[in-house]
Amino acid sequence: MELVERMLAGGxxxxxxxxxxxxxxxxxxxxxxxxxxxxxxxxxIIGITGPPGAGKSTxxxxxxxxxRKKGATVGVIAVDPTSPFSGGAVLGDRIRMQQHxxxxxxxxxxxxxxxxxxxxxxxxxxxxxxxDAFGKDFVLVETxxxxxxxxxxxEAADTVVVVLVPEAGxxxxxxxxxxxxxxxxxxxxxxxxxxxxxMVTELMAMLRLYSSQKGSWxxxxxxxxxxNDVGIEELLEAIENHHQAMDEDDxxxxxxxxxxxxxxxxxxxxxxxxxxxxLMEQDSKMMSYVDQVAKGDVDPFSxxxxxxxxxxxxxxxxxxxxxx
Amino acid sequence: MELVERMLAGGxxxxxxxxxxxxxxxxxxxxxxxxxxxxxxxxxIIGITGPPGAGKSTxxxxxxxxxRKKGATVGVIAVDPTSPFSGGAVLGDRIRMQQHxxxxxxxxxxxxxxxxxxxxxxxxxxxxxxxDAFGKDFVLVETxxxxxxxxxxxEAADTVVVVLVPEAGxxxxxxxxxxxxxxxxxxxxxxxxxxxxxMVTELMAMLRLYSSQKGSWxxxxxxxxxxNDVGIEELLEAIENHHQAMDEDDxxxxxxxxxxxxxxxxxxxxxxxxxxxxLMEQDSKMMSYVDQVAKGDVDPFSxxxxxxxxxxxxxxxxxxxxxx
Numbered sequence: 001m002e003l004v005e006r007m008l009a010g011g012x013x014x015x016x017x018x019x020x021x022x023x024x025x026x027x028x029x030x031x032x033x034x035x036x037x038x039x040x041x042x043x044x045i046i047g048i049t050g051p052p053g054a055g056k057s058t059x060x061x062x063x064x065x066x067x068r069k070k071g072a073t074v075g076v077i078a079v080d081p082t083s084p085f086s087g088g089a090v091l092g093d094r095i096r097m098q099q100h101x102x103x104x105x106x107x108x109x110x111x112x113x114x115x116x117x118x119x120x121x122x123x124x125x126x127x128x129x130x131x132d133a134f135g136k137d138f139v140l141v142e143t144x145x146x147x148x149x150x151x152x153x154x155e156a157a158d159t160v161v162v163v164l165v166p167e168a169g170x171x172x173x174x175x176x177x178x179x180x181x182x183x184x185x186x187x188x189x190x191x192x193x194x195x196x197x198x199m200v201t202e203l204m205a206m207l208r209l210y211s212s213q214k215g216s217w218x219x220x221x222x223x224x225x226x227x228n229d230v231g232i233e234e235l236l237e238a239i240e241n242h243h244q245a246m247d248e249d250d251x252x253x254x255x256x257x258x259x260x261x262x263x264x265x266x267x268x269x270x271x272x273x274x275x276x277x278x279l280m281e282q283d284s285k286m287m288s289y290v291d292q293v294a295k296g297d298v299d300p301f302s303x304x305x306x307x308x309x310x311x312x313x314x315x316x317x318x319x320x321x322x323x324x
Numbered sequence: 325m326e327l328v329e330r331m332l333a334g335g336x337x338x339x340x341x342x343x344x345x346x347x348x349x350x351x352x353x354x355x356x357x358x359x360x361x362x363x364x365x366x367x368x369i370i371g372i373t374g375p376p377g378a379g380k381s382t383x384x385x386x387x388x389x390x391x392r393k394k395g396a397t398v399g400v401i402a403v404d405p406t407s408p409f410s411g412g413a414v415l416g417d418r419i420r421m422q423q424h425x426x427x428x429x430x431x432x433x434x435x436x437x438x439x440x441x442x443x444x445x446x447x448x449x450x451x452x453x454x455x456d457a458f459g460k461d462f463v464l465v466e467t468x469x470x471x472x473x474x475x476x477x478x479e480a481a482d483t484v485v486v487v488l489v490p491e492a493g494x495x496x497x498x499x500x501x502x503x504x505x506x507x508x509x510x511x512x513x514x515x516x517x518x519x520x521x522x523m524v525t526e527l528m529a530m531l532r533l534y535s536s537q538k539g540s541w542x543x544x545x546x547x548x549x550x551x552n553d554v555g556i557e558e559l560l561e562a563i564e565n566h567h568q569a570m571d572e573d574d575x576x577x578x579x580x581x582x583x584x585x586x587x588x589x590x591x592x593x594x595x596x597x598x599x600x601x602x603l604m605e606q607d608s609k610m611m612s613y614v615d616q617v618a619k620g621d622v623d624p625f626s627x628x629x630x631x632x633x634x635x636x637x638x639x640x641x642x643x644x645x646x647x648x
Binding site: 029030033034037040041256257258260261263264265266267268269271272273276277280289290293294295296298299300301302303304305307308309314318321322 | 353354357358360361364365580581582584585587588589590591592593595596597600601604613614617618619620622623624625626627628629631632633638642645646
C-alpha cells in the first residue's frame, strides 16, 4: 500500500490518515495490518490507567517530556470515555499536551470510546501497531477508569502503570482486584496530599498479600507529583527496568505471543459474527430464526442450536465467510 | 427439568440452585432457559447504576421496602466489581440488606464481575430471567460504576435509574455521554448536601440540550436522601410511570424484542467461538494457524482469511457446532 510506504518512510500525515482508517474500521484495515506486520515489535508499549482525576494526562505529558529528554520518540494515545457529543475531555487533553505539538518526535492522538468508532480494544490495538511500525520508541496509551474495556485495552501494553491519588480510598477498596492483576507499577500521584504515605503503605501490603505471578518482577509503588515534575524520572526508570526484567524472563515474548493469539481469535470472531449478522439481515430463513426469538416464541439457546445445525444456512454462511 | 418445576412452584432453594448453575455457566443452562421461556416477561426489570459511593445499595434497600409496602415481590441482583479474593463489598451489601432476609417476598443475590464466574452481562441476564420466571413483580439490578460491562448489563433493564451525588461533579463531566444515553430516570441522592440543587439544574439543562429519543417519556431528575427514606416513594412512582409510558408507546415490547435479538446473536456467537477455541486446542492444522500468528510470522487478518476459507477446517468446525 502506497499510504503505508509513505508512513514507513516517516510521513506524519500518512500516519494520521492510517489511524483514521483504523478508527473507522475501514475495509482496508486487513491490507494495512498485513503491510505493517514486518515492522512491528520494536516499540515499548506503556499503558497508563486509573480513576478519573488521578492526574493521568499530566503524567503522560511529563513522561513524554522525560522520554524526549533522553532522545527517544513517543506516540501518545489518549482513550477517552467521552462520546463526541459532549467532547470536553478530549479537547482538554489536546490542550494540555500542546507543548508537544510542534515536536516532530511526539505524535498524539485522542480517541473516544463511546458513541463513535475508535477507542475500543481492537481499534486501539491497531493504532498502537501503526505507531510501532512508524518507529516510535515508546507508545503511551492512556485510559480513564478501570472498566472492562479499559482493562482489555491495557492487555495490549508491555508495561501497565496504574495511577491513584490519596482521595481514591473507596475506589481502591472496590476495584483493587482488577487493578492488582494488571498493574506492573503503581503510582500514588499528588503525593503531597494527606493520606499519600498511608496509601503507599496499604498498596505495598496488598501487593505482599496477593503477590501475583510477574516472574522476577516485584511491582513497585512510586510516589509522584506529576504537576511539579516530581518522581517522573524515577517512574521512567521503573518502566525501563520492568521492560528489561520481562525481557530477561522471556516474559515479554510470551506476553506478546499471548496477545497475538488473543487478537487472532478476536479477528476470526469478528469476521464470523459480522458475516452472520449480514445474513440475518438478508436471508429470509435466517430472519425467521431471529424473529421467533425476538417474539419470545423460542428461547435463544434452542434457536442457536437449530441455527448451527441447519445445513442450508451453514452453507450460505460458509460462502459469506470467504467473500472479501 | 425437575429443578425448574420446583422453582416455578415457588421453591426458593431451587431458585438459588438454578442461579448458581447460571452463574457457573453450567452445561444445563440451555435446558434451564428453554424450560423457563414460557414464564418470562411479567417482571418489571429496573437497573440502578452510578459511581461508587452514590448510595445505590441504600437506595435499593429502601426501594425494596417501598415495593413490599405495596404488596409486590422483589428480586435483587447486586453486581459487584469486587473479585472474590477481596470480597468486602459483596459482604457489605448482604449485611445492609439483611432486614429483608427473613421476608419471603424478597430474594437477594450478589454477584462479582471479575475473577470469577457471574456478573457478566449474559449471566446477569440469565439470573434476571430466573427471578422473572419465579414470579417476582420487580427485579432490581444494581451495578457499580459505568464501564462498558455495567452499561451492557443495564441494557437488560426496562427502566434504568442513574444515581449521582453532588460531589460526583467531575465524574458526570467525564461520563455524562454514556449516562445520558441509558438513563430513564436521574436521581441526585444525598440531596441535603451542598451542590445538590446545582446538580439537579445542571442535569436538567443537559437533558434539554441532548434530549434523547425516549418516545413520550421525559427523563425526570429526582432528589432523594435514601438513608432517611426521603424521595423513595416518588422514585417508585416515577419508575412505574416510566413503565406505563413505555407500554403505551409500545416501547416496552420493542425494547424487549431488541434485547432478545441481541441475546440470540450473543448466544450463537458464544457457541461458534467456543467450538472454534476448542478446535484451536485440539486440531493440529488449526494450531499451526494460531502458531504462525502467535510468532508474528503472519498478521491476524491474513491468517483469519486463510482459516475461514479452509474447507477441511470448516468441515471440522461445522461438526463441532452440532455436538451437544
